[in-house]
Amino acid sequence: MKIVVVGGGTAGWLAALMISKIKPENTVTVIESSKIGIIGAGEGSTGSLTNIIHNEMWDFGCNEQDFIKECDATIKLGIKHIGWGPDKNKHYYGPIDGTPTSNDVVDLVFQHALGCRDQDLLHIATELGYKIHHNKNSFVEPAGNHAYHFDAHKVGQYFKKICESVTHIDSEVEQVMLESDTGFVESVKLSNGNTVEGDMFIDASGFNQVLMKAVGGKWKSYKDNLPVNSALPFLLPYEDDEVIQPVTNAWAQNNGWCWQIPTKNRRGCGYVFSDEFVTADQAHAELEQTIGRKVDPIRLLKFESGRQETLWIKNVLSIGLCAAFAEPLEATSIHTTIMQLKDFVFSCLSTNRDITCNEGTVNKYNNDKAHMYDTTRDFLVAHYTCGRNDTEFWKYIDSGATTTEFVKSIHEVCKHRVPNMTLFPRPEGGAGWPLWSYVLAGTGKLTSEVAERELNFNNDIDFSDSAYRYHVEVFDQRIQNLPDNTQYIKGMK
Numbered sequence: 169m170k171i172v173v174v175g176g177g178t179a180g181w182l183a184a185l186m187i188s189k190i191k192p193e194n195t196v197t198v199i200e201s202s203k204i205g206i207i208g209a210g211e212g213s214t215g216s217l218t219n220i221i222h223n224e225m226w227d228f229g230c231n232e233q234d235f236i237k238e239c240d241a242t243i244k245l246g247i248k249h250i251g252w253g254p255d256k257n258k259h260y261y262g263p264i265d266g267t268p269t270s271n272d273v274v275d276l277v278f279q280h281a282l283g284c285r286d287q288d289l290l291h292i293a294t295e296l297g298y299k300i301h302h303n304k305n306s307f308v309e310p311a312g313n314h315a316y317h318f319d320a321h322k323v324g325q326y327f328k329k330i331c332e333s334v335t336h337i338d339s340e341v342e343q344v345m346l347e348s349d350t351g352f353v354e355s356v357k358l359s360n361g362n363t364v365e366g367d368m369f370i371d372a373s374g375f376n377q378v379l380m381k382a383v384g385g386k387w388k389s390y391k392d393n394l395p396v397n398s399a400l401p402f403l404l405p406y407e408d409d410e411v412i413q414p415v416t417n418a419w420a421q422n423n424g425w426c427w428q429i430p431t432k433n434r435r436g437c438g439y440v441f442s443d444e445f446v447t448a449d450q451a452h453a454e455l456e457q458t459i460g461r462k463v464d465p466i467r468l469l470k471f472e473s474g475r476q477e478t479l480w481i482k483n484v485l486s487i488g489l490c491a492a493f494a495e496p497l498e499a500t501s502i503h504t505t506i507m508q509l510k511d512f513v514f515s516c517l518s519t520n521r522d523i524t525c526n527e528g529t530v531n532k533y534n535n536d537k538a539h540m541y542d543t544t545r546d547f548l549v550a551h552y553t554c555g556r557n558d559t560e561f562w563k564y565i566d567s568g569a570t571t572t573e574f575v576k577s578i579h580e581v582c583k584h585r586v587p588n589m590t591l592f593p594r595p596e597g598g599a600g601w602p603l604w605s606y607v608l609a610g611t612g613k614l615t616s617e618v619a620e621r622e623l624n625f626n627n628d629i630d631f632s633d634s635a636y637r638y639h640v641e642v643f644d645q646r647i648q649n650l651p652d653n654t655q656y657i658k659g660m661k
Contacts, residue, residue: 169194169519172364174341174356174379175372176200178320179488179505181327182220183370184334189228190513197335197364198328199356204340211429211436212244212416212499213315215264216506221316229330238326240432241318242657243414247498251420253554253612260610261415262498262603264315315499317416317429317436337364341373344382352483352525353379367483367521374489375471383481390473390545393570394495394552396424397472400451400465401438404428412654418497420554422446422454423561427496432657438465440495445561471495475541480530483521485512492541497551498599500544508537543598546574550604553579554611578604582614586622 171187171194173180184196221230235241246263250256328336339358347354355365356379371379391397406412417428424441439455446454448468456463475492479485488505516533518524549572557566564570581587587608589601608614 169367169521169524170365171196171368171370172356172366173198173370173372175374175376175488175490176328177324177372177374177488178327178502179374179490180370180372181324181331182502182505183372183487183509184331185228185327186220186509186513187517188331188333190226191517191519192333193519194368194517195335196331196333197337197366198331199337199339199341199358199364201340201359202338211320211431212317212496214499214503215315216503218315220506229332235326236316236432236657239316239318239322241316242412242430242432244315244317244416245414247416247418249418249420249551249610251556252418252425252551252610253420253556254558256420256556256558260606262606262610314414317431319431319436337362341378344379346382350482351383352521353383368517368524369484371484371486371490372488375493377486377490379484380476380481380486380490383484385481385484385486386477387472388474388477390475390494393545393549393572394473395442395444395564395570396440396495397470398443398448398451399438399440399469399471399496400448400455400463401436401467401469402463402465404435404437404459406434412657416499419458420556421458422559423451425497426455426458437463440497442561445559445564473545475538478534479508479537480533483525491537494541494544494548497548498544500548504540504544507540511536540598543574546572547599547604547607549575550578550607550613551611553613578608579613582608582618584618586614586619 173183173196176198177200180198180200184198187194188196220228221232221235223230244264246261248259248261250259252260337358337360339360339362341356342359343357344353345355345357345363346352353366353369355363356369357363369379371377373379377385412430412432414430417426419426419428421439421441423446424439426439427437429436437459439451441451452463452465471493473493473495475494476486476490479491485508487508489501491508492504494500511533516524516529549570552565553568553571553575555566556562568576578587578591581591587601587604592599592601592604605614
């Protein structure tokens with residue numbers, strides 16, 4: 169088949185890379201205009217990108233050290249959430265793709281950890297100098313899975329460089345031509361005067377939604393659950409001899425939250441807020457007060473969290489920001505894009521349009537991915553329901569106006585017992601119990617008292633304690649005499 173990707177950036181070039189490497193019998197053309205910039209605000213990933221960089225089953229042509237050097241990347245072990253609760257000085261960590269101790273006794277270990285969270289393994293990783301282990305080609309950090317911080321503008325270019333068999337056209341789409349009998353996209357007319365025909369089209373055009381609008385795509389808003397709708401991104405240089413932390417910092421603020429992402433040469437920062445509660449100028453002033461210095465925002469970004477009602481219509485598949493955007497708190501955008509592409513390429517894509525776009529395949533894909541995005545929304549909502557109510561924004565959140573039925577049900581369970589993984593039917597790409605557990609504990613919904621009561625009832629305290637201590641000891645042994653994140657990244661040529 170002829171597959172046409174409209175839009176480049178990280179999403180578009182990831183699509184081109186995965187299709188060309190896994191299903192090379194299809195041809196891929198990427199239409200990307202150098203006149204159209206990318207958003208570039210998302211500079212963190214989850215472990216799904218790590219799996220692309222050094223996949224053991226499929227050789228995508230990536231090399232971790234090359235990726236780190238070319239994208240100014242650093243290692244990410246998790247997210248440090250600061251001020252997400254009544255005590256604005258408190259913090260909790262969220263790891264990458266599950267707990268560092270993920271194994272058969274994860275529930276028991278975590279239940280014990282609830283009573284001594286200061287000894288959480290991710291906490292230890294950060295507080296002991298951000299130690300990492302590395303070998304010739306990749307990192308194997310002792311705290312569990314890892315992800316990356318990076319310069320978002322350079323990531324798409326990296327994937328573009330290794331897409332050897334992909335055709336690139338530098339132009340803009342001016343018109344989308346539909347088949348009169350089927351409503352399928354037949355071709356796109358470009359600003360350079362050319363027409364590009366295709367069998368399957370992938371819309372990676374971001375918020376422009378060039379192809380999806382042509383086939384009747386509609387946006388399903390999450391604004392009632394995720395009210396933040398604006399962002400002021402900016403850059404901060406490092407101080408002399410400053411440690412490059414392997415965690416994203418997410419500070420809850422009066423009207424939203426601030427991110428701080430450490431790349432190799434600077435920190436990417438920003439304030440995500442709701443313009444229903446504060447103007448951009450007021451947010452800018454609050455930001456400077458928080459940072460303690462003058463800040464020059466790159467731009468004002470406006471967005472509405474949500475997803476396409478139908479992610480795949482006719483022969484058009486939406487990905488990236490065109491498919492969904494559920495705000496950047498957990499760096500889910502690249503993650504869900506990869507999950508979308510993984511399912512499409514491995515399970516749906518063939519060399520025949522009618523087979524690829526058959527009604528059964530398309531309907532199942534749409535149902536599965538809609539569930540993935542909706543459960544991602546629920547996961548983000550759970551971060552906000554943290555008991556903070558010191559401003560009008562947080563009073564609105566605390567009133568319960570933004571919560572979802574699933575979040576309410578989990579919070580009710582937490583009053584009585586520790587939820588287990590069976591309560592979190594994890595869609596492919598969605599957040600499961602290990603990730604939820606850190607948020608529930610960090611926001612105070614899951615308490616050590618409840619955990620200890622359940623452990624006592626099940627006579628599991630001794631077992632949980634010994635298992636947890638074992639993992640702490642192993643972790644401590646592994647980080648001895650290893651270089652830290654800063655030493656390794658700065659030493660890379």
